Amino acid sequence: MALIEIKNFKKSFQGHDVHKDINLSIFSGECLGIIGGSGVGKSVLLKSLIGLIKPDDGQVLFKNQDITKLNEDELVEVRKKIAYVFQNGALFDSLSVYENLAYPLKEHTMMTEQDIYQKIYKTLDEFGVLNAINKYPAELSGGMQKRVGLARSIIMDPEVILYDEPTAGLDPYNTKIIQETIIKLKNKNVTSIFVTHDMPSAFAVCDRIAFLNQGVVAAVSDVKEITNNNDNEISAFAKGLRP
Amino acid sequence: MNYFTMTYPFLIFLGGSTKLLYLSIKEFFKGKVEKDLVIEQVYQVGIKSLPVVLVTTGFIGMVMALQFGIGLAKFGGKLYIPKIISLSIVRELGPVFASIMISARVGSGMTSEIGSMRVTEQIDAIRALGASPIAKIVLPRVLGCFIALPVLTAFANTIGILGGLLVGSNDLGLDPNYYFQKVLSTINVADYMSGFMKCFFFSFLVSVPACYFGLNVKGGTKGVGIATTKTVVTSCIAILIGDYFLTKLFWVIEKWL
Known part of the structure; x- marks a missing residue:
């Protein structure tokens, strides 16, 4: 049974239909890649999975609960289980790296300051950014900001992680670190949804890939099969070629 | 452009900011007040704005004394200067100018800060982490203004009257003791409170639009500039x-009392 189900999802902005009818199932423990051209609404779809954007119509079921019907207070419980990794980290620039990571822990747990420190220390160490613990986001490189953003997202041990282009604009070294982290989390049975344009990363971490085009899911297939799709546009996109 | 297209954005703003105020009050009564964030805002609104407010109201008192001194001297009315200045400042100019200066200094800063957070997805990040932007962003700013603005106004009133004294004694030849006596005998509690109470309302008129426009920034950094304006x-x-309406209201209340 699917962990997350998107049914008849529709969303438009100022008369422009971004999503006409999206239907998609995400299963527990898998990593689903969502690909498609710029402006097809990949990030909109991802934000809808955590209730940051409400659809015009349709359902987003998480463990059979329709999150589109929940208000902000009710969504808190969902957001403890589903983490979101923002494209540019979205770190709070008035807080240090330590304070950024402590933020969800202080908000949702009764952990002592000592326990919070130990957890943050361990997490930052895993991501190789321990030296940034007392720095502010503005003092970090783009790659470090993304890694700290990812560390903040997983610190609550979520069941699902939504990645919004986590490798965009990164050097090969940082890209590799992010890929390894996603694979490590997948091995711990964390479900991942991975929005990307970076096809090598998608091939490295995803089990299945969904291709969005013209407001619908044009194809969903095993990661190895997407390049052999009958639709020339889909296979060319996956191969990084012009259709 | 018809009346609808002219009034529609205003109605959207009115509805949106009323909802924001309602949600802030709701969070307040839920006990979601973060003391550290409120103290930070009181510092930003109160302590950091004090020099600007004092310079503004001090010079307003000085200019008023000068203008009335020149004007009233023709009719032998210079002795009324302490009365006129103290009443004008305490009832109107102190609270209004302090609030306008806070709007210019702090309100614009709030909008640009919140707007930048919006553009860089930090507001979405707060929500994604299961926290409330109202409790974390809006409520501390609303409370910060609510606490700091009346205190700033008290300082503004004092400095405004002292500004009048400075010009009155140096340029117009008024005796400082006479000036003080007249100020104290003129202003009563009703005068002071009618000005002072306005600040609590004005604090919402500064903080709520600032947060509303910041949270609704569209179009990147250009949008931040537009929202700040x-x-x-x-x-x-x-x-x-x-x-105007508060003055009228307090006037009715004073008559009724």
Whole structure:
């Protein structure tokens, strides 16, 4: 049974239909890649999975609960289980790296300051950014900001992680670190949804890939099969070629 | 352009900011007040704005003394200067100018800060982490203004009257003791409170539009600039319009009492 189900999802902005009818199932423990051209609404779809954007119509079921019907207070419980990794980290620039990571822990747990420190220390160490613990986001490189953003997202041990282009604009070294982290989390049975344009990363971490085009899911297939799709546009996109 | 297209954005703003105020009050009564964030805002609004407010109201008192001194001297009315200055400042100019200066200095800063957070997805990040942007962003700023603005106004009133004293004694030849005696015998509690109470209302007219426009920034950094301008213009107009109705209200209450 699917962990997350998107049914008849529709969303438009100022008369422009971004999503006409999206239907998609995400299963527990898998990593689903969502690909498609710029402006097809990949990030909109991802934000809808955590209730940051409400659809015009349709359902987003998480463990059979329709999150589109929940208000902000009710969504808190969902957001403890589903983490979101923002494209540019979205770190709070008035807080240090330590304070950024402590933020969800202080908000949702009764952990002592000592326990919070130990957890943050361990997490930052895993991501190789321990030296940034007392720095502010503005003092970090783009790659470090993304890694700290990812560390903040997983610190609550979520069941699902939504990645919004986590490798965009990164050097090969940082890209590799992010890929390894996603694979490590997948091995711990964390479900991942991975929005990307970076096809090598998608091939490295995803089990299945969904291709969005013209407001619908044009194809969903095993990661190895997407390049052999009958639709020339889909296979060319996956191969990084012009259709 | 018809009346609908002219009034529609205003109605959207009115509805949106009323909802924001309602949600802030709701969070307040849920006990979601973060003391550290409120103290930070009181510092930003109160302590950091003090020099600006004092310079503004001090010079207003000085200019008023000079203008009335020149004008009233023709009719032998210089002795009324302490009365006129103290009443004008305490009832009107102190609270209004302190609020306008806070809107210009703090309101614009609030909008640009919140707007930048919006553009860089930090507001979405707060929500994604299961926290409330109202409790984390809006409520501390609303409370910060609510606490700091009346205190700033008290300082503004004092400095405004002292500004009048400075010019009155140096340029117009008024005796400082006479000036003080007249000020104290003129202003009563009702005068002071009618001005002072306005600050609590004005604090909402500064903080709520600032947060509303910041949270609704669209179009990247250009949008932040537009929102900041909207905040200052809207707050200043709202303070002046609100001042008229509050003055009328307090006038009715004073008559009734």
